[in-house]
Amino acid sequence: MKHAEEFQELWESLVPDGGQAATVQGELIRSVGRLRDEAERNGNANWDEGYELFCDFIEITFRPLRMADPHARERIEVILNRMRQPNIAYLDYALFDELEDYAVDWCKSHPEPIPKPNDPRQYR
Incomplete structure (x- = not known):
């Protein structure tokens, strides 16, 4: 993972x-981190x-990143498809690392805070 420290700093400052x-930046970091945590711990x-x-x-x-970069589109699709298979005790840390790197890169390319309304369906 090339952005491990930056991911942790974003977590501490945004989540x-x-x-x-x-x-949006904080929720992106939180979402990626929570997926990893659930796989690793449980x-x-x-x-x-x-x-x-x-x-x-x-x-x-x-979605906009995936449209602009075909490689990113393919990789993110692969990663999310694997994560959506919860029956597998999913512990492919390299894919979590890659997703965290995409999240850090996205946050760097969107430095101004983007307000995110609360999603009443999200209880995690």
Whole structure:
């Protein structure tokens, strides 16, 4: 992972101690981090709609990037498709690393905070 330190710094500065982030940048970092945490700590045993919503949010946020960069589009699609298979104790850390790098790059290319309304469906 080329942006491990930056990911952690973004987490600390953008993600609240509990609940959803107030910005798209913060929620992107939170979504990627929560997916990794669930896989590492629980082998996706708690996978439910909340984790599907994280995948949906990531997909929507990255949609313009995926349109601009065919390689990124393909990689993000592969990663999210794998993560949406919760029956597998999904622990391919390299794919989580790659997704975190995409998230850091996205945040760097969007430095101005983008407000994000609260999603009442997201309880994770």
